[in-house]
């Protein structure tokens with residue numbers, strides 16, 4: 471879904487090396503600096519560990535949509551960017567009785583560790599969207615492994631589980647290698663999508679709503695992003711129309727259950 475320029479790629483490589491303190495990634499990617507933040511060593515006390523990944527038998531390793539037989543859809547969010555936008559989107563979804571799926575970038579969890587609990591306490595799914603949100607399909611096996619396990623480690627520390635899903639970064643589909651590495655890290659399925667909102671291109675809220683509502687149907691997995699004002703402005707109309715059509719917005723786990 472995201473084309474990376476040579477300059478971006480060089481920037482990404484510097485980020486991997488931990489040399490980048492600030493970088494402006496566009497096209498689906500908010501700022502992704504590899505700034506070191508101390509990670510909490512335990513997950514929230516008094517809370518049971520969050521649910522981990524599940525294997526859904528009969529489903530392929532890479533999931534693009536759920537059953538077309540039930541009027542349910544999954545709204546899935548790239549978890550990065552301004553935490554105020556993330557909170558606004560979660561609150562709006564909950565107001566409509568919707569549950570969503572957040573694929574969190576590891577460095578974003580380092581910067582805003584409280585959001586992991588906020589997402590789970592709202593009844594939403596929380597998953598792994600790599601550590602730095604780089605072009606994971608272009609990485610070596612060792613680098614890609616670090617990107618997957620780096621985010622998984624943060625999720626485990628914050629919630630007691632590696633999260634329910636893994637979604638590859640800067641691509642709609644994982645390469646066979648990345649699919650294998652995700653499986654090895656404990657994720658039986660890679661979560662792709664069949665509806666791309668294109669909200670990260672900032673086309674205006676009406677265009678975001680039109681794109682989603684024009685394509686969504688039973689079983690759809692919709693790709694959306696935290697971090698963009700258009701998404702916040704579009705969500706009420708999307709949720710109202712889903713409701714009108716009798717399409718329930720559920721977690722991805724529920725979509726496949």
Ligand SMILES: [Zn+2]
Pocket residue numbers: 498548599603639640
């Ligand atoms: Zn993403």
